[in-house]
Amino acid sequence: MNSTMQNISVEKVKKSKIEEVDFNNLAFGSVFTDHMLVCDYKDGAWETPKVIPYQPISLDPSAKIFHYGQSIFEGMKAYKDDNNKTWLFRPLENFKRLNISAKRMAIPELPEEFFMEGLKTLLEVDNQWIPQTEGSSMYIRPFIFASGNGFHASPADAYKFIICLAPSGSYFSGKVKVLIEEKYSRSANGGVGYAKTGGNYAGQFYPTQLAVAKGYSQVVWTDDHNHEYIEEAGAMNIFIRIDDTLITGPTSDRILDGITRKSILQLAEKKGIKTEVRKITVTEVIEAAKNGRLKEMFGAGTAAVVSPISGFGYKGVDYDLPELESSFASQIKKDITDIQYNRAEDPFGWRVGL
Amino acid sequence: MNSTMQNISVEKVKKSKIEEVDFNNLAFGSVFTDHMLVCDYKDGAWETPKVIPYQPISLDPSAKIFHYGQSIFEGMKAYKDDNNKTWLFRPLENFKRLNISAKRMAIPELPEEFFMEGLKTLLEVDNQWIPQTEGSSMYIRPFIFASGNGFHASPADAYKFIICLAPSGSYFSGKVKVLIEEKYSRSANGGVGYAKTGGNYAGQFYPTQLAVAKGYSQVVWTDDHNHEYIEEAGAMNIFIRIDDTLITGPTSDRILDGITRKSILQLAEKKGIKTEVRKITVTEVIEAAKNGRLKEMFGAGTAAVVSPISGFGYKGVDYDLPELESSFASQIKKDITDIQYNRAEDPFGWRVGL
Structure with missing residues (x-):
């Protein structure tokens, strides 16, 4: 070194x-x-x-x-x-x-x-x-x-x-509909899921093709044991808003330590949005969708920054997410890109001039 | 197609x-x-x-x-x-x-x-x-x-x-000492472990380096959930002989459907060796080693054909395997290579002349 x-x-x-x-x-x-x-x-x-x-x-x-x-x-x-x-x-x-x-x-x-x-x-x-x-x-x-x-x-x-x-230009255009995966997996405990290595991406292509054939754009990855925990969305970290709390899973050897992910957590906190970093079960998300407490889901990553999810499928049932006037996703995307393009103050010292 | x-x-x-x-x-x-x-x-x-x-x-x-x-x-x-x-x-x-x-x-x-x-x-x-x-x-x-x-x-x-x-020339020379893995994993349920894809190999290099630093040649992969089931040995399938029964794990989405593996199963059966294709726990192997019933372990794959294991480490303890005069490993290796080099009858129709 x-x-x-x-x-x-x-x-x-x-x-x-x-x-x-x-x-x-x-x-x-x-x-x-x-x-x-x-x-x-x-x-x-x-x-x-x-x-x-x-x-x-x-x-x-x-x-x-x-x-x-x-x-x-x-x-x-x-x-x-x-x-x-x-x-x-x-x-x-x-x-x-x-x-x-x-x-x-x-x-x-x-x-x-x-x-x-x-x-x-x-x-x-x-x-x-x-x-x-x-x-x-x-x-x-x-x-x-x-x-x-x-x-x-x-x-x-x-x-x-x-x-x-x-x-x-932009990676995705518009909102995406995702499928919560029940069979295929992205990574193993003790595996390479936290590394940005080619194999993690190639392994997603086939399950994603199957999801696309069913009318979805991306797969939401779950754990490989019982497919009970929400892990990532396509090649992005995932955020889920229940009521007014923004939740994302903890990083691990299965989940990539996304830079957009951790920037969003800091930004949200500064804006006064309540955040939680904890395991999220599929059951919890379905329940929240059913009783109207599920407000937003979005992917987060460098390429797309924030990629809003319009709805998801699980075990043959589709769940729609509400259209919000001022979503956390759009607020946060604006805040991050304003910092990135030097259109706003950078209280975190994230921006580096060339 | x-x-x-x-x-x-x-x-x-x-x-x-x-x-x-x-x-x-x-x-x-x-x-x-x-x-x-x-x-x-x-x-x-x-x-x-x-x-x-x-x-x-x-x-x-x-x-x-x-x-x-x-x-x-x-x-x-x-x-x-x-x-x-x-x-x-x-x-x-x-x-x-x-x-x-x-x-x-x-x-x-x-x-x-x-x-x-x-x-x-x-x-x-x-x-x-x-x-x-x-x-x-x-x-x-x-x-x-x-x-x-x-x-x-x-x-x-x-x-x-x-x-x-x-x-x-030959892939390995001599017997290898292996480490039964307790932390890292090769593949996920619903993942790509059964595919011969580059990422499955790259993911093994670092855990193997750690094993080599401890004096072992290869890692014996276990499941990613509890590290309780024996899956593969390095980049090979694994066979375990307890008493006079030759056991190997079933193929799955985690375990490669090895051609040498399935040829060995057929050959052993024809020779009158009792075979079992079933999940093998680490506990069972340790028990068998302790009470003298564990006779042999070997890897099987195209490159090495049969790669005898001299002993293994697990949780800081080393277990030696006995030196056998006429091991299943050496008998089977001779039988397979005799068929491969057209030195023996080929009752299975495996050999294809150019």
Whole structure:
């Protein structure tokens, strides 16, 4: 973890492709900037990162990423305010979680300055790509994967840390209807559910396809033992409002320690909203829905920020959530994005200027 | 799944690198043959596979394999008999399991002939690479991964199916000491434990490192609820002999349906060894060890075939297993490999000549 990083070298593209991009019609994570940050782990150490033109990665067919799933990632965003200044949101939290994921996946931990200086350098080089259109932002994807070779089922001897930038529009549009899962599971006790590792996502795709075929957008994950506890919603943390209390499950080795999740808890508390971090049973949610005490459910994550849920299905029955004039979801989304875009005071010190 | 496959094209290397390989000192899965089979999934269909020179794979940094872990694989072997004829062992079972894994990981299923004809064509092209030295064989690695691009957490729109060949020596040497896991878990009920997907392996590396630091070679996985049931040993199925009964756990959504596992069950039955497929508790194994009824434990899988266990640790206590003159493990390993190398009759019809 100790490191003496040299200066980050920058190799610029000959011609930018920014002219080809329609910034008024950005999808999520499908257009990439001119450059990327690349950092190799070889012979037991992370080498100094460098900024190079965005380009394909070449790997041996025996590279362990193809076979044994050693991969981790983070999701972050950069925002521009009205004065064209660039802001990040709690970037050190992403760095810390990247290394928590790294440890669980037997990937060598990354020195802090490689991450922070690498990120800043890349964002400076591609600064003109950061969208200023309403609702858009620069989605940042730091990731590490096993690039070392060989079919032995053991950790690789080489890794690549890369940061890519994708100017993006919103992740979901509108409210989503979710299905509370009764059969499939996202994670095991003692497993890797708390790590942002590829396998946690691939495992969700099939159950989500089944839910989509039934008319839902996302799965609400429950525990793998009795499917009695509410855990996550799709690839997001989940919040449930019963009466005027906002509840979310405690983080664990099964539940991701979401940065949006913990920011919402702090924000809500400051706003005077009563919060509870405790296990939530499906039974409790159904009861609350039946007797009118269930007011809101929403997902929380970097990509969507806050994703309101319009209703849910469980054991063949659909439950609708009420339409609220001023929901916690919309209030909180506004508060967080106002901080992110430097439109409001930041009492928590979350915003980091570039 | 329906397909009209064209002939598989073969592009041969200009110069073979076979002269560089020491076939008397082969490690496991670290030397690769001159060619590989590649088959692309695009626009909703698998294209006809082709044999090309073994070469790097080039991918966009946003390829989903790097981010969301959509990958599956198989492990197989090819053997040469004394007459230089090549044999495969139950290859259709690998094909079927590949598609079972594909379904769970939301990867498009592969047509049978793409797999079988592709495999045969590749093995014919690189036939002179199949080792004839004792204990060596050609390890075959078919795999599929998400090559489509984009950061949206959803299944990719493009995949690559590849087969690589690695002339290999034995996977483990000698007996292994294992640790019965009390904290970490391999899989969840309703999860992906039965699929051969990368994430199942990456998740094992860290707990295995912790076990290695305590002097063990592998972890024996237990259920994630109470760690009371024995499930797998490292990346292998596990067999436990109590008195003269050979016991293994039932396959489930947590336990891989191993081809070596089911072959051993059939072989043992034919030999008159009493077998039981049932849940095994840790308590039962400890009791049997204490009162001398625990005779053997071994892992079973394609790479190691049968991997005898010399002893195990549990809650800080080490238990040694007896040295047997004619163990079930050694008898069964000889029987299976005799069938694989065409040194014995094959009453089950497992062997498939090339």
